[in-house]
Amino acid sequence: MSDSINTETSTDAQASTGTQASTDGESPGIQTTAGESEERVREEWTQYQFDGAAKLSVEDLNVWYGDDHALKDVSMEIPENSVTALIGPSGCGKSTYLRCLNRMNDRIKAARVDGSVELEGTEIYDSNANLVELRKRIGMVFQSPNPFPKSIRENISYGPRKHGDINKGLLARLFGRDDTEAEAELVERSLKQAALWDEVSDRLDDNALGLSGGQQQRLCIARCLAVDPEVILMDEPASALDPIATSKIEDLVEELSKEYTVVIVTHNMQQAARISDQTAVFLTGGELVEYDDTDKIFENPESQRVEDYITGKFG
């Protein structure tokens, strides 16, 4: 079952051992990417101590896609008003983990989630959980920019409008009770927060698909901010963008962390080192291997595998 994961060919002598260790599903050995050394994950590596309150606490989270065990016993606490980076080789379950935090995995028929995720002490996997409210409080930005094929203005006001916070229907317009002003304010505030206002303020009624990739991604961030979330989940938000757009997004993330709790998946280790306060490293097989201060992870990781990963021995 793990042969498919071993797509990397490596001249490293360790490649063969890694493959052999993982071909036997029953053995206690762990799945590894080619080039990875074998070791046992120690619990204390993931016990990150921080000051202040935890915004999200994840306890023993397991995810299966059919028979595929994609995430194994992940537990971590995410501190408030900070940037948490999730790094790891592709296919190790970062996106899966992120999607668990706002229950986007509910949309995937094959996915089965087990464990507990608490937002400020409230279990979000409770059967009575209000998904609308949950996703209003935990927003999400996707890997490829996905604005709606609507005007820039409508993209921003979409969420509040659907939640009934802004009313612009025909009747409201006829009787002069529409929230056009409120909408204009909201659009301006969100776009300014997303550092996009100056570029689009004179073409708010143009279709959002006419923006460049980087602008579209910032529009998606603005759209997410417009519903006033507390947590923002970002899944490799800059991976489809050019370096300049990427640096704009990075600046934006740092800015946002003053008011919001940001959890960001990234493939780019320099990026994680630059913008995050703490970093969680996932490695092949869906395990959280190490979670600590970003400086600690990048300068002096406990795990040999994390060190190998960070120094580029595999990935």
Next chain:
Amino acid sequence: MSDAYATTDRLVSAESNVYDRGLDATIALSVVGFALGMVTLVGLVPLDAGGSALTGAFATLLAVVVGAVGISGLASYTGVAPITSQRVRGIGIGLVVSAVSLAVLAVALPVTMATLLGVVLLVEALALVAAGATSRAGVVDTEPNMSAGLLAGSVFGAVGLAFGTVIGGALVGFGSPLWAVVALATGAFLLAVTVLPREDVGSTASPALVVATLGLVVVTGVVGVGWQWNPQTLSGGFTGSAVIPVFLLFGTLLSAWSAAKCRAGFGARGREYGAFLVINLNAFLMVAVMATIVLFVTLKGVGYAVHGITVGALTLLVVLSPALVGAVQFARSPAGTSDWNTGVRQLFRVLPLALVGSLGTVLAGVLLTGSTLRYAFTYVVQVNRAGETIDTAITVTPDATVGTLLLIAPALLLAVAFFRAFGSLRSVGTQSARTGSVRQAVPTAILGLVALIGCFLVVGPSPFGLPLGGTLGFAAVVAGTLAAGALAVLPLAGVLASNGSSLAASAQDEAPLFTLGVFGGLGLLTAALVLQPVAAVNPLVGPVNLVPAVALLGAVASLAVAVLTTAARRGSEETITRRLLAEETRLGLVGAAGFTALVGLHVAVTGVSFTVLGVSVANEGSLSWPMVMQAYIPLGLEPGGIMPAIVGTVWLVVGATLFAVPLGLGAAVFLTEYAEQGRFTALVEIATNALWSTPSIVFGLFGAAFLIPRLGGDESLLAGMLVLGFMLLPLVLITSREAIKSVPNEYRDASTALGVTQWETIKSVVLPAAMPGVITGVILGVGRIAGETAPLILVLGSTLNATNAVDVVGGFRFVARPPFVVNDALLTASASLPTQVWAVIAAGVSGSPQMGWATAFILLMVVLTFYAVGITARTYFRRKLDYE
């Protein structure tokens, strides 16, 4: 650029030589021949035309070609639209040369059309042989392959087989098996000629042989105009007048392909150019077939169909008004900034406006001078196999009466268009406490009137003998109307009375009055207006009806406001002010159009016409179009009206669409968005596809045996609607499913991540994105059902030559018992256009064949109208999704 490329470039495309020019001319001749083939196939010019008829035809051809090439050449020469391609230039010159030569031949020689067409084919064949030989001899530089290829070979082999069959049949007869030998031999010969030699010979010799054979057969008269062949095995036969044009179409297509290959020097580029030309001529053929059908039906039916149209100039002006607004809008759109095309584009932009303007001026002239415009013409009707010429005319009279429908429709259209363009005027100007309280009161007043309407609808105007309608209703109508009038003049009065420093400042200050006046006035007046018939009252002020008078006042006041704000806009500099004033102008125009629509609506609901200053609005307008608007059948030669059939068809389509679209779309949403993908959805898919392929007569039988007994036992409009609806349903379902499936999942993810529920997501993101696809399905489906004849014969009753139309709108009645709303009109038999055409033309039931053709023409127009509506809607939704 390397030297090698420069050389090839010069050899094949840059430098023009006799070889290239000759082949361009050959291609051009093929195009002309192809066009002539179609013209003769349709019978526009008969094949046996000779003398002056032939000269006339070629003079026309010459004029068309010289005109088209001349304009393009002029545009190219002056740099307006430069044509740089050597090939296009060559073909242009070739077209002129071909047209001139043909015209000269037609004048100089005593030949018929058919002979000339044969000559065209022979010339083509000679040109191909010459081109192939030139290339083979190495006189010109070409890059032929080893062979023309098996594909071309098998095509020519098949052609040879067919030729051989005919030749063999003619020589030895089909009695002996020898004909098969001849056929096989010819096929093998052509296959060999194509495949064996080098490409430049292979792909010129065989087409030249084929084309030359066709040409010879025609020129020598072996297959002449009067030629006829009736094979015993076929019940039909072939005639020369059908076969010769087909020869020509086929032959010219073949030589165009071959000449194009030669022209591009064979090899890969030759194949490319050859395929390009054939594909283009094919596409052209498609368009031409469509155009031919429309043209043919039009030619056959239009004279009868437009017999005796008379229309008042004012009515035409009203109908023209949306076009005028559209033209103004078009002229205002930016003309671009770059060099030469600015001027051209500006010209292009004002052209529609100029056109509509000149038309409008002519109509106004008719109106003011009281003169009449008349275009007289004749057409022929077959009576007992003899042609009878009928005189008729299209007339524009200075009549100043406008029919309600033709007033309401454009006015409503304009009101909606202006309202859509209107943005918002909130937080502009000074809000006074008094306008605030009026603003609060207006919705209450409207709701009160609506409640009264409801009461009177249920209990009638005089319940238990109490004259409530005459007293309470009357008072409410008067009060509502007067209040609406006051509101309507509010913006104008406000602007005029305001003490702002300038017109612009006043208009800006009084902005709150604009929304209040226009929307409040329109709403209140509409409610009062609808209350009138329900309460059976119609208040008068002296000789005038109160409601339309107030509506007219509102229209005039709103128009005045629009004019004032436009004037103010000219004088102001600031962008913000200008934008606000533009909003106010739009609002004024909404009012003007809306109140005008209400004048019409009043006349429509009360039936009392309204006249002011010689202009009147009446239910009976000044448009008279006997074929479309009347419902009788001629006994003599006068054309009969088919209004009931038109109304029937329109209702059938509307009813079927209303039935099928919500159901189909709803099912598609369920199956794609909610249902678990699996056996069940697969089963539904198979069932839908099968339903779509079910023959329409089966639907008809089902309707007749299943629906009709359950719908009162008689053939009825409702049964027709349902049967057509069942036929439409699968297509709507299939196309909607595809459209919904093709909406990217990212949109759904994005919406879900914002906390929006699935249903809201479907409604606001998925369906709008799927809308163009859904509409495409509806367009296709409506095209199918609108002309459907077989099931309607079984279920509709298909009244022929009906004398009255089903009154579906008037048929609705409210009853106090369930089902509360009944409609007898839906349960009566109706006429429809396709069944009418079928009965008149195919079954020969009463009426002349021209009546059938005219009906077919109108059916075509009705279908094209539905089509246009659908395409407009689709364009609208596409625009919203696109980012141009």
